Amino acid sequence: MRRSRKPTPQTIAVVLALADNPSGWSHGYYLCRQLGLKAGTVYPILMRLAERGQVETAWETDPPSGRPARHLYRLSGEGARFAEQLRAAAAAELPRASRSGGLIRPTLGEAF
Amino acid sequence: MITRRAGWIVGALAVALALSMIAPGAFLALAVPAAVVGSILIRRRPRGHEDGDAADRLLAAAATLTGERASSDGEQVDWGAALRAELATITVPRERRRFAVGAAVALLGRPHSRRSLVVAAGVAVAFGAGLLGVSRAGLGDDGLGSVTMLLPPVLLFASAYLCARSTRSLRFGLETGLVAALATLVAVAVVYGVEAAHWYHLAPDVSVLDGDHVDFDSTRAAVLDAAHPIILLVHLVFWSPWPVLGAWAGCRHREPPPADA
Numbered sequence: 001m002r003r004s005r006k007p008t009p010q011t012i013a014v015v016l017a018l019a020d021n022p023s024g025w026s027h028g029y030y031l032c033r034q035l036g037l038k039a040g041t042v043y044p045i046l047m048r049l050a051e052r053g054q055v056e057t058a059w060e061t062d063p064p065s066g067r068p069a070r071h072l073y074r075l076s077g078e079g080a081r082f083a084e085q086l087r088a089a090a091a092a093e094l095p096r097a098s099r100s101g102g103l104i105r106p107t108l109g110e111a112f
Numbered sequence: 113m114i115t116r117r118a119g120w121i122v123g124a125l126a127v128a129l130a131l132s133m134i135a136p137g138a139f140l141a142l143a144v145p146a147a148v149v150g151s152i153l154i155r156r157r158p159r160g161h162e163d164g165d166a167a168d169r170l171l172a173a174a175a176t177l178t179g180e181r182a183s184s185d186g187e188q189v190d191w192g193a194a195l196r197a198e199l200a201t202i203t204v205p206r207e208r209r210r211f212a213v214g215a216a217v218a219l220l221g222r223p224h225s226r227r228s229l230v231v232a233a234g235v236a237v238a239f240g241a242g243l244l245g246v247s248r249a250g251l252g253d254d255g256l257g258s259v260t261m262l263l264p265p266v267l268l269f270a271s272a273y274l275c276a277r278s279t280r281s282l283r284f285g286l287e288t289g290l291v292a293a294l295a296t297l298v299a300v301a302v303v304y305g306v307e308a309a310h311w312y313h314l315a316p317d318v319s320v321l322d323g324d325h326v327d328f329d330s331t332r333a334a335v336l337d338a339a340h341p342i343i344l345l346v347h348l349v350f351w352s353p354w355p356v357l358g359a360w361a362g363c364r365h366r367e368p369p370p371a372d373a
Contacts (some may be wrong), residue, residue, distance in 0.1 A: 027198065027201075028194070028198050029201065029202060029211065030194075032211070033215075036211070037212075037289040038210065038214040039195075039211045039215045039217075039218060040213070040214030040215070040217035040218050040221075041220035043191070043195065043214070043215060043219075044218050044221060044222075047189075047218070047222060050189060051347050054284030057189055057194075064361065067197070067200045067201060068193075068196070068200055069197060069200060070195030070197050070198060071189075071193075071195075071197060080226075094172075094287075104341060
């Protein structure tokens, strides 16, 4: 039985970064740079999402000569639904934070 | 470079010689698993990484230790190969080091631990219950010491071997075997404590460790004699090679890694 946990800001950031690129595949290192996160943070998230079936993985089919094929990631259908849930939850959270006068810090994941 | 390497080898041999003269048993118990792990890392280093930089070697070592391979149905991702391929695209040395450290942490921290804990707890509980049964049946002439020294290595070897073989993961075997060793040590400490108190009331001058006659002046003294930290440490040192050897043996049944992974 899978436990349902509240996703961390880093997980939300990775999922939404993948969601912003729905048609194409992303590289792990690109995600690290895009989000300003370390590989030790991004890859465990990708591993978990892949194990849950929320991320699809594939190997680059035509790598340039001189380097091995890279591993690619994109959201699956289930992952896309998960991303929509996260967006909806964030949208519901924003007005509440505004009403309470709380600051919305521009840190990772808070904007989502 | 050769001179430097030779210096390391000579230094290591000198330390090994000194240690073997001071404490040969402890040296053997520690040197055997270290040699096994070292040989695994050297013999199973992925092809194409022989001349890599420190980042490359770190990640290759982590990938080798974690040891999962893609399954034939594609369900299981070879994360070690994925991370090494990604590292190959990074050219800035500082970035390579940072990425390799993070990637190694990601590989080594993969969540096998819950299964490891379950297996380890099972081994420890089974051995603890068996030890309690043996003690209640009678200490005999040798006490419980021979049981706690000789039987756990077999159990630890078997559990590490089966876990490594069934999952094709050296790390899972190592993790399970070593956690099982610690859990079994706790079980031994508990049973020793309980049984030392139990036997003190029945036969106050008998040590549960070896069945010898010892004059204890209190229950506390009897318990401390059996569950002494030094005694437990000796157990741990004696046991420690076996889960490493079990995991190594379990992994030898795996298929060789793909040439271009």
